[in-house]
Amino acid sequence: MNDVEDVITIDGPAASGKSSVARRVAGELGIPFVSSGLLYRVAALLVEEGAGDPGDEREVMARLTGTVVRLLPSLQGDRLTVDGRDVTDGLHTDAIDASVSAVARHPRVRAWVTERLREIPGPFVIDGRDMGTTVFPGARAKFYLTAPPEVRARRRVGERAADLREVADAMRRRDRLDAAQSAPAPDALHIDTGDLTLDEVVSQVMDALSGVGAA
8 A cells, every 4th residue: 555645646638748747757756657547548448358338337347357457657667467468558549548438437447446556555656637636635746737628639649640620529528528537636736738848847846846845
């Protein structure tokens, strides 16, 4: 079980920059970066591999039950294994993007993810949507990153071949689906990353951490 005093949470909607920022901040601090979304993505992957319905909570949990899923954080980057099989490289696809929100809305799946995350020993920096509100409400430092849908869509298009308008529309749909899980913690520091470079966002986070003694 980790000590929440060792946890730094960085939440925000899709493509807000939270993963890139969390990874850089973890590097600056010399501690692991944990990507919470990988656990939801592996659930979506298992359902996809079984040609199942991501909207059926019972079916998703049936795929997870009895399956050994391990999230392995390190300074070199997270890896995720299923029954010893490394599935990390197959977790960021358009198909997974399309189903992961449906999977993540299931209360039992979210409880399963929360349990897995709380088992990881600190210290670490973690990104997600409800890390500072639900999973680690007692974390020492919390951040919430955001940006307009169009900006986030341009970032996502840069990662994979896709039409900008289609990605922006998909981003808005996912924002609506994820609204309940994406509410910021009341004590989180908000940063709009739309007009900022990655270095500028990281600098703001590091300055804030220095102020609370987390760095």
